[in-house]
Amino acid sequence: MYVGFVPAVSRESLKAMRQTIRGWHLQLQSAGELADLSKTYNPVLTGWKNYYGQFHASAMAPVWYHMNLYLMRWLKRKHKRFVRRTKRAIKALECMARAMPEAFVHWKAGYIPKGWMMGAG
Secondary structure (H helix, E strand, C coil): CCCCCCCCCHHHHHHHHHHHHHHHHHHCCCCCCCHHHHHHHHHHHHHHHHHHCCCCHHHHHHHHHHHHHHHHHHHHHHHHHHHHCCHHHHHHHHHHHHHHCCHHHHHCCCCCCCCCCCCCC
């Protein structure tokens, strides 16, 4: 009998992390800049990456995707020119991520927003 074990993040932990991101209400913090958001939330994201992504980094992809969605919502609320322009907001966020990959830990790892993100339609 073969018993295999690959340590990775559980479904419950992924759900809890996404609920935490949802609870931050990023889209309502339109008074701040991207650097302020990075300074506030990057330590938490770094902790999650170091703890859960230690052995199976790609298992954190749903969380990084979720964070990018909320950053896109923040951008749409901050800059009114993106209110009904989801594709443009994602493209602008992608440009920000390429210009400042060190702003967020998941951007540095290569999980930058792309045009195929959900809601870009």
